[in-house]
Amino acid sequence: MNTQKKRVLSGIQPSGNLTIGNYIGALRQWVEEQEHYECYFCIVDLHAITVPQDPTALREKTREVAALYIASGLDPEKVTIFIQSHVTAHAELGWILTCLSPLGWLYRMTQFKDKAAKQQQESVGAGLLNYPALMAADILLYQAHAVPVGDDQRQHLEFTRDLAQRFNSLYGETFVIPEVMVPKAGARIMGLDNPTAKMSKSEESEYHAVYMLDSPAQVKKKIMRAVTDSLAEIGFSDDPERAGVNNLLTIYQALSGQTGDEVMQQFAGRGYGDLKKAVVEQVNSHLEPLQARYNQLIHEAGYLDGILARGAEKAAEMAEHTLNTVKERIGFLPNRSRR
Ligand code: TRP
DSSP states (O other): GGGGSOEEEEESSSSSSOBBIIIIIHHHHHHHHTHHHHHHEEEHHHHHHOOOHHHHHHHHHHHHHHHHHHTTOTTTTTTTEEEGSSSHHHHHHHHHHHSEEEEEEETOHHHHOOOOOOOOOOOOOOOHHHHHHHHHHHHHHOSSEEEEEEEEGGGHHHHHHHHHHHHHHOOOOOSSSOOEEETTTTTTOBBBSSSBBBOOOTTTSTTSSBTTTTHHHHHHHHHHHOOOOOOOOOOOOOGGGGGGHHHHHHHHHHHHHHHHHHHHHTTTTOOOHHHHHHHHHHHHHHHHHHHHHHHHHHOOOHHHHHHHHHHHHHHHHHHHHHHHHHHHTOOOOOOOOOO
């Protein structure tokens, strides 16, 4: 029964280019989760504008991410796919939660510190600081039990839990306290050029990430150039010196569906060149059908828009229900107007 399924919510920002890290660490896991949970997956455009965005590019990226969700295997009949700004309850609850967020908690967030450090102090938008309150709204509006996110978002999840508890103790039990859902082992993909940092979708350097929409030739070029080491010995390892080879093995294992031991057996005594070629083949064999589906979707604007419209309607129903409870609890008068 649908009503007994636990709820899951997650989202990706429509900025930069989705990478095989997003695919392995998020999208592919969501595709599995859609069978067991009631899922809400959004494209978080309100979060994207916490740093400057070009309007044309933002529109394009938003459709691109939506199409990639579906091309990766998310089934719009099973899950609710929507654009965050289409459900106005996010901005509203985001504001209410901003007012409940202690500045001390917000200043402590490492993502804020990292992103703010990359900009001139005076030009850092206040949205970057308030980002976690909006993310908390995304999650709490749907009373999500579990939130699949990467390691780098753990602190924001803790923030969400703390804020939900704070609201509950001030105004009475209102929000489900969400759990972090950690991706399966090996789901953290690192930069090819710098394997001690997470693969990022907004990194400038050409050999950092494989994008989900890269051509087979680009995939090959990037992976063949991936940083390794001079030990010439294939093996999983948490030694930072060997992070490059570990990362290639991780990608291979995640995509091939083999166990770590099977992967080790396969590559025992072989060279890094062989490993890289095998990774190229795995990546390309996953991306090929996905890109074919993507190319269809992106040219069927009406179909995609229809999915997003239905998604927004379904999401709004749930979100507004929670938002109305919140407004009542904090003392807002009910709105009797017809809109
Ligand atoms: N902050 C997340 C990221 O950058 C994106 C995000 C926004 C999100 N709202 C969310 C993730 C709600 C999970 C749930 O990866």
